[in-house]
Amino acid sequence: MSRMLKKYTVIYKSVLIENLQYMFNIAMGFISYFIMCFVFIKLWNYIYADPGDLIAGYTKEQMIWYVMITEMVWFGARSSTITRQVSSDIRGGNIAYLMNKPYHYTLYILAKYTGEWSIQLPMYALLATVMGVTMIGSLPGFRPVTLLASVPCVILGVTVNAVFKLCISLLSFWIEDSAPFQWIYDKLILVMGTLFPIEIFPGALQFLFKLTPIYTVCYGPAKLIVDFSAEKCAEILLTQLLYLCAGLLLMFFIYGKGVRKLYVNGG
Amino acid sequence: MVYTQKCVYGIAVLFYISIQLKEEGGITLKVIEADNLSKTFRIKQKEKGMAGSIKSVFRPQTKEIHAVDQVSFSVEEGEMLAFIGPNGAGKSTTIKMLTGILYPDGGRAQILGIDPVKKRKQLCYQIGTVFGQKEQLWAHLTPYDNFRFFGAIYDIPDSETERRIQEFSDIFELGAFINTPVRSLSLGQRIRCEIVASLLHKPRVLFLDEPTIGLDPVVKDHIRSLIKQMNRELHTTIFLTSHDVGDIEKLCKRIMIVNAGQIVLDESMEHLKYHYLNKKIIEMKLSNHTPLPDLPGLTVLKEKNGQVRLEVDTAVMKINDALRFIDAEQAEDITISNVPLENIIMEIYRSENRVQVP
Structure with a gap:
């Protein structure tokens, strides 16, 4: 077990070393993040006519901080490693050269991906904090100690998201292009909990959204940061762990089935 | 006890024999x-057009x-x-x-x-x-x-x-x-x-x-x-x-x-x-038109405007002898190469006497 862990830690560290050279490139993505947050700050400022208003149980500051945090996770965790790279590995046959090493291909990809967001996400977190504090002010009722519980939720949320996106990419064993499915999944995440908190939707939809893994990706961690409660934290952590287990099982199942159908031409 | 001793002795003998055989090249893994x-x-196949x-x-x-x-x-x-x-x-x-x-x-x-x-x-x-x-x-x-x-x-x-x-x-x-x-x-x-x-x-x-x-x-x-x-x-x-x-x-x-x-x-x-790579290709550009000799082991593949392509079967004729016979001193340019691998493969593939794989 420890040998296996060491193996994937080495993959993670290698990506980390590699990506440290691209911090400037990552910082270029800040422009899109800034524009997105700026638009939402203006939008919510307009919607909240009176600063004391509550919409779906959120104050104006909480709502803007919520969007900034979910966008931070969205931007900080985006990568083509678990989407385009996996699809092109499978369709182009490059997977053949990665499979004959003593590691599991899917865990190798997850370790690589973790190495990528480990640099990106903290950079975006720093930007979000600076932007939030300067443009909206501090988050009311926020206690830094709650980060000890919220940060693991962010990490788990990003990992759950990665596992499900990887499952979609692995469909490339059967279909020509998994990008349309990725697009649908991304848009669902964006609507269900990234741009707007789940509480904004009607009760029946809220119940439906809570049954999807998407609920645990952006909404859960952001909700904990803006409005922490121990019960909510336990609920989200438990849901994340359940979805992580289910997602991993699904991922290994799809990979196991798909790899038997692998078609690698020439070489 | 006696049975165990016999077993141990038997295993030791087998082990000794296997080492001896391996050392003598008798066992190949x-x-x-x-x-x-x-x-x-x-x-997937698709017919042409829309x-x-x-x-x-x-x-x-x-x-x-x-x-x-x-x-x-x-x-x-x-x-x-x-x-x-x-x-x-x-x-x-x-x-x-x-x-x-x-x-x-x-x-x-x-x-x-x-x-x-x-x-x-x-x-x-x-x-x-x-x-x-x-x-x-x-x-x-x-x-x-x-x-x-x-x-x-x-x-x-x-x-x-x-x-x-x-x-x-x-x-x-x-x-x-x-x-x-x-x-x-x-x-x-x-x-x-x-x-x-x-x-x-x-x-x-x-x-x-x-x-x-x-x-x-x-x-x-x-x-x-x-x-x-x-x-x-x-x-x-x-x-x-x-x-x-x-x-x-x-x-x-x-x-x-x-x-x-x-x-x-x-x-x-x-x-x-011995059978296939014994053929060499000589490509030459000759300054004067020189008649090429008709010799066993030498085949003219192409001859046009002073450009000559010959195949020499080195099992029959040495490459030095071939150059001597064709008067290589008349050559402005000369290249000697092996028969391309693709040709050998095609030749083997076309051959009726395929070697049976054991």
Whole structure:
């Protein structure tokens, strides 16, 4: 077990070393993040006519901080490693050269991906904090100690998201292009909990959204940061762990089935 | 008690006999065994034009291609085998089945007694692969960091990885660029590093798929010497795929030619040289029109406007004699080359006297 862990830690560290050279490139993505947050700050400022208003149980500051945090996770965790790279590995046959090493291909990809967001996400977190504090002010009722519980939720949320996106990419064993499915999944995440908190939707939809893994990706961690409660934290952590287990099982199942159908031409 | 003593004595005797036989060359361990290995691919077909595209949506058509068709062979420990054939012959598919990447549709393979389909991960520790056209090294890391990475991947203790990096660095002369990012290395330097990365876990079988592709002759020769040295010192079995006759001639003692998914020749290199590589092509540009002699072992392939192309059968006539007979002093330009490998393969494939694979 420890040998296996060491193996994937080495993959993670290698990506980390590699990506440290691209911090400037990552910082270029800040422009899109800034524009997105700026638009939402203006939008919510307009919607909240009176600063004391509550919409779906959120104050104006909480709502803007919520969007900034979910966008931070969205931007900080985006990568083509678990989407385009996996699809092109499978369709182009490059997977053949990665499979004959003593590691599991899917865990190798997850370790690589973790190495990528480990640099990106903290950079975006720093930007979000600076932007939030300067443009909206501090988050009311926020206690830094709650980060000890919220940060693991962010990490788990990003990992759950990665596992499900990887499952979609692995469909490339059967279909020509998994990008349309990725697009649908991304848009669902964006609507269900990234741009707007789940509480904004009607009760029946809220119940439906809570049954999807998407609920645990952006909404859960952001909700904990803006409005922490121990019960909510336990609920989200438990849901994340359940979805992580289910997602991993699904991922290994799809990979196991798909790899038997692998078609690698020439070489 | 007596029974136990007899058993121990019996095992000891058997062990002694096996060692003696091995020392005398009586026992040869088969490291690769393929038995009726087959792989069929289904390729999508589409009729031409827009109508064909629409039709393929509603009625998709596929065509079956027997990439590997009941191939059987075995390779002994320490052998250097050339596994060659034209493009699309089934070489890479066979290698991919032997290394557990592709699942065979029929037959079975065993590498060092391990079934690649069932125990691919276990097999990974025993084999190494170098694909000349694919990079396995991380481009942004230095060769040293890459080797440390591969050491960890193959569960080699750090101190042992360091020792092996030093050892291979000396053999493959990597000292000058071991700390330069791989993306900045020349092709020759990169291939040397690729081979070292594949050898770090000391595999017993090394699959080399066109390891010298794109390299200049000096680097090619260097790489070949290193492969030879590795085979000699580490007793690594080499399974080589290449289109380069030089690789095959200089490295391998046995050659296997595959075409259309079947083995069409499995021979010793000496036998192949005697039968097929004994032909040389002479291309010349003559200053004056000189009549070409009609001699046994000399065939005129082409003659036009002073450009002459001849085939010399060196089993019948030495190349020096051929040059003397055709008055090479009249030549403005002259090139001597081997018969292209593709021609040899085609010749063998067309031959009715196919060698039966044991």
